[in-house]
Amino acid sequence: MEQTAASRIKDHEPTPSPSSPPPSVSHPLLNPALRRAWRDLTTIQCGITPAHAVTIGPVDPTTASLMNLFDGTRGIPLLQEESRRLGLPEAHLPRLIARLSAAGLLDDATGGGPRTDALRKDPAALQRLRPDLMSLSLTDRSPGGGIRRIAARRTMSVQVRGAGRVGALIAATLSAAGIGSIDVMDGGQVEPWDVSPGGLPAEAIGERRDVAARRLVRRCTPGGPRAGPSPGEWPTSRHPPSSHPPGFALVVLAPRDGLTAHAPDPAAAAEFMASGTPHLYAxxxxxxxxxxxxxxxxxxxxxxxxxxxxxxxxxTWSRMLAQWRSGRRSPAQACDLGLATAVAGTAAAHALAALDGGRPSSTGLRWEMPLPDTDWRARQVAPHPDCTCGAARTEEREDTSASGPPHERMAE
Structure with a gap:
């Protein structure tokens, strides 16, 4: 793994201008999420886990001393002075910055634009979100990428439908992760079996579920509630904000009745399909x-x-489903607390990945964990040619486009 990471730097090393560093980095910061260690006298490994570790070399002691100054407190002019004091050539600093940036090891302590500047002026929120920011700096390695994504989250609105053991915890997690506005929908009153650590508290028993869940969301908001999120923001070109109903970039459907998540009613999702709103079941x-x-x-x-x-x-599926939906059911579900927490955490992670512009593995796929096993199992959900959603035709067009004309396939 380390060899692959090392070759990554070599393959992506740019040829910077000898006189000035990349303009996108004003206050270089070696990514603090990655722990550094010397592999040998000339090689540094940044990161421990194989998924994110990068090895750089050769690195001489003087260059290592200069790298130790990349703590985000110094601008380029001051670093250039320090580089000269260390006896390094004039072009050494810009080359080093370009190399570390290309390897995804360099952040910018002041970068990101107006939204990130506003976030930096909210120290209480920023400190709460520090672990999330460090995590995002590993998934978006561009200078200032992590804080830009955190700032973008604060402009988004998400709706969570369901406020039981799973739904309430999803809503709380999304709020604590920096999503700007969380609306929770559910009916009835909080029952004793709705209570869970991180979710609805015991003192909420007897209150309206939606009221209790929204209070939970407000309590989890880093830095306190914020007004005026931009409606329907979705940071990918494939899903422009205008394609969503006012206020929601994503809807998470986490019903207390698990049957509704296992076999969702297409009619209930008609409003999302008509408006083009992404939605996740859990x-x-x-x-x-x-x-x-x-x-x-x-x-x-x-x-x-x-x-x-x-x-x-x-x-016989349709016949049985009609009986299950209309039959008498217990108000409490077979919903183990540990399992509910795992589902809520996984669903929140997938939702955040999508909101951050990614395409999580739950896209067109369902993950299932049946107890007593504790392994997630993947079940493919394929577009159906008879469904009016048109996904099957979209998939067919993409497959045809990817394959290319017959003469191109032969040439390959």
Whole structure:
């Protein structure tokens, strides 16, 4: 793994101007999320885990001393003075900065733009979000990338439908992770079995679920509630903000009745499909945790695709589903607390990955964990050709486009 990381630097090393560093880095900061260690006398490894570790070399002691000054407190002019004092050539600093930037090891302590400047002026929120910021600096290695994503989260609005053991904790987690506005929908009153660590507290028993959940969300907001989030922001070109209903970049469906997550009603998702709103399913049914699918309307499989696919595999499915939906059910579900917490955490992680501009593995796929096993199992949810969502036609067009004309395939 280290050899691969080392070659990554070599393969991506740019040829910077000999007189000035990249303009995007004004106050260089070696990524503090990655712990450094000397592998030998000339090689430094940044990071411990194979997924993020990068090895750089050769590094001489003088260059290492200069790198130790990349703590975000010094601008380029001061660093250049320090470089001269160490006896290094004039072009050494810009080359080093360009090399570390290309390797994804360099952050910018002042970069990111107006939104990040506003976040830096809210020290209480920034300190609460420090671990999230460090994590994002590993998934977005561009200088200032982590704090830009944190700042973008603060402009987004998400709706969570369901405020039981799973839904309330998802809402609280998204709020604590910096999402600017969380709306929670649910009916009825908080029951004793709704209470969970990190979710609805025991003192909320007897209150309206939505009221208690929204108070939980406000309590978890870093730096206190913020007014005026930009409605429907989705930071990917494939999903422009204008394609979503006012206020929500994502809807998370985490019903207390796990059947609704396991077999979602296509009619209930019609408003999301019509408006192009991304939505994610999560829940627990009969001691089986579920996360996904994340539906990108018109692109990936939806609730209708899931329903039609099951009917194809089992001709009695529709008959049984109608009985399960209309039959008498216990108010409390078989929802182990540890499993509910795992589902909520996983769903929140997938939601954040999507909101940060990624495409998590739950896109067009459902993850399931049936107890007593503790392994997540993947179940593919394929677009159905008879579903009106059009995802099957989109997938077919993408496959055809990727394959290329016949003569191009032969040439390969």
């Amino acid at each position: 829940g627990v049914l009969e001691a089986t945790g579920m996360v996904g699918p994340l539906v990108l309307p018109g692109e990936t499989a939806c609730a209708g695709c899931l329903d039609l696919g099951r009917a194809d595999q089992d001709r």
